[in-house]
Amino acid sequence: MxxxxxxxxxxxxxxxxxxxxxxxxxxxxxxxxxxxxxxxxxxxxxxxxxxxxxxxxxxxxxxxxxxxxxxxxxxxFGEYVRSRNQLYRHGKPQVDELANETGQYVHIVTEENGRAINLYQVKGDTSVSGEYQTSKPQQRDHLHYTASGKAILASLPERRVEEIIEGHGLPERTANTVTDPEALFEELSAIRQRGYAYNNEEEIEGFRAIAAPVQTPDGDVLGSLSVSGPASVLQGDRFEETLPKQVVNSANVIEVNINMSNRS
Amino acid sequence: MxxxxxxxxxxxxxxxxxxxxxxxxxxxxxxxxxxxxxxxxxxxxxxxxxxxxxxxxxxxxxxxxxxxxxxxxxxxFGEYVRSRNQLYRHGKPQVDELANETGQYVHIVTEENGRAINLYQVKGDTSVSGEYQTSKPQQRDHLHYTASGKAILASLPERRVEEIIEGHGLPERTANTVTDPEALFEELSAIRQRGYAYNNEEEIEGFRAIAAPVQTPDGDVLGSLSVSGPASVLQGDRFEETLPKQVVNSANVIEVNINMSNRS
DNA sequence: TTATATGTTCGCATATGTTGAACAATAGTC
DNA sequence: GACTATTGTTCAACATATGCGAACATATAA
Known part of the structure; x- marks a missing residue:
């Protein structure tokens, strides 16, 4: 046939x-x-x-x-593909730096076909260990239950977000996971205003994260930068003020560096 | 047809x-x-x-x-494949450690279908920078012009080495590259006796390296561990005594760790 | 705008992929 | 160590999915 x-x-x-x-x-x-x-x-x-x-x-x-x-x-093949990626090339140094400054996990993440791709991550020296060594790591490629993913979704046209939800659903990971489309759209709007996204134990109990998008001058999102760690550490002023500033700032530095390299 | x-x-x-x-x-x-x-x-x-x-x-x-x-x-896909690799899993911590100790580039390399695959590398803090950032890095997948590659070849059956030479040739990179099969076999024999391999500006002028194989108890080679840096730094006692000991020692630690994990 | 190159769709003939069955090589059991 | 069961590999034949060229559509340049 x-x-x-x-x-x-x-x-x-x-x-x-x-x-x-x-x-x-x-x-x-x-x-x-x-x-x-x-x-x-x-x-x-x-x-x-x-x-x-x-x-x-x-x-x-x-x-x-x-x-x-x-x-x-x-x-x-994979190494080649990553090496060609702008966010990786310009983001890696910032990830290293931010991990040093914060002592926590730092990631850069991008999106392809509605799924998250972890381009690079570093474990800061005060962060808990062993978290990523599990032999069969469960899939981490949905966008809605991570701070990085939500930062990306918030920077995408609503139309696109709808398609992604249709295609991949909003599966639950913890009691805190946002599984309702309307709730998600509201949060994305809040993220846009705030400039950064939170993950409040939505993927793993006891784990929080903060992420900021990395965008081109004309608004296309290249991915996002995130800091994550135990809820006992990411809390209070640090969670609400200090870290968000650092993350947003690092994301901005990456944006600037990418723009500069695109000009020349 | x-x-x-x-x-x-x-x-x-x-x-x-x-x-x-x-x-x-x-x-x-x-x-x-x-x-x-x-x-x-x-x-x-x-x-x-x-x-x-x-x-x-x-x-x-x-x-x-x-x-x-x-x-x-x-x-x-690639990240998955690497994560399943024993040499990577047990070698990475040693690479990080050795890079700290020596301040130079440290690599773990393995072989597949007669070609070298760089599983992981770290740039120690005293090593020259920018060496790997070239936009179109030339192919580094032959085994005969790197210390890592020669350490692997030396641990392979001669028959297999012959096949590899037939399949991929011995292209020249610098004046020092070993391009003659007989000379190569002699060197491989020397490496076997010595326990580690040298690269004396055979790939890049001004660059040297030392590598030791990582093997299983029954003699199968899983890959190799190498330290590399400028000839001005890798010289004298350091090149002939200190570093070889460190590299061989680290390779042995990896071997032990792999064996332990294979037992349990 | 016209012209040129590049991307995409379509129907057809034939090369090519799928299949089941037969054969070979392992692995497991007694 | 022979016997059985399972898995891996090869083969020939048929059905059909594939590759082609030509036509159409779209994008880029002049």
Missing amino acids: PPTGGDDGPRTLQTVSMSAQVLATLKELDGAGVTELATELDLSKSTAHIHLTSLVENGLVVKRDGKYALALKLFA | PPTGGDDGPRTLQTVSMSAQVLATLKELDGAGVTELATELDLSKSTAHIHLTSLVENGLVVKRDGKYALALKLFA
Whole structure:
């Protein structure tokens, strides 16, 4: 059949989509054998096999102790992609600096296809440790339950935000997660006025964060910068005055540096 | 025709290989338009177009200001892959420590399909700056002109080294690069006896390095750890005694930590 | 505006991918 | 260490998804 008659999207290569799914599944399963993959994707063993073989041949997958897994070549690709990113290039030094100043976790985050991408993070020396070393880190790619994500959403056209909500939903993480679209839109409006976003234990109990957007002169958002840490530390004046100022200030420095480099 | 009769490799999906080439080319060209890509890969515009569309649909490529470029999703993939790597997980803390101790660049490197992959690097505070910020960093993925690479090669079966030489050659980088297979094999033997590898301005004039392999108890090499810096600093006793000891020691610590985690 | 290049869509012929079954190689069990 | 069960790999044949060229649409330049 021609790509499922009733479908909407543009014509695409099914073989490529299948291989892309194979990659995604290998990530999901942390590597897999032919049969396992075939079952997972409802394929015949022979098809699963030839997809894996093709991906191996192209260096995107490796076969190790009888299992197929994503190749380090993907890491090389990824490093390249990040290195081309403006927010990363100009944001990294500021992240390092801000982490030193605050002693907490500092992140720069950007958005792609409605999902959050963590470009860089540093753990300041007074921050709690071990938080990110969990072996199976749960997905952190929704935008609505992090300060960084909300700072980004607040800088996007409402239309776009609606699409993102439709596409990815507003799943709950803690009792504090904003799961109602209306409530979210209200908060985004508050963030716009304030200039920065809060995360008050909306992703992880006991964890707070503050984030400011990084924008171009004509209002496009490149991502955001955030500081996060335990609620016991991020509180009082520090949470309401000092840190927000520092975060906004650092974000502004990044903006200026990006503009300068775009001019020359 | 069935995938080029005279060919050797296993049967593979041409469509997948083509899309893989598209990804590689987009990296090469730093993004491209449909026509540009079609020309580069000898495709019809329509074919180039549908490959790009399919990759976009699967999130591996993004279209920005009329150009197609690799997506940040690849970075997310890459981070995942690295995070699963044993040498990275246990090596990172040692890299940080060694960079502090020595003040120079410290790297951990591994090998995949005969090419070097830089898993992690830190720039110690007394090291020269700006060295890695060049906008188009030249390929650093051969193994024979870095200390890290030679440390790895020295830990691989000769057979494997021969294959790698056949597959990738021994291109020259500076007058000091080892470009002769026999000379290389001799040096690898010396490295095995010594326990660590030198790079004496073989990649970049004025730059030296020392690297030690990281191996499993049964002799498989996981990669290597290296310290590098200007020849003016890496010289005399420091180059011949102090640093080698530190590097080998750190590599051993990594080995021990990996073994411990593999036992439990 | 016209002209030129680039991007996108479409129908068709044929090369190509999918499949199930047969074969090979492991892994597990007794 | 032989036997069984599971997993991995190869193959030929058919159906169809793929790649092409031409036509159309859009963007850029003059």
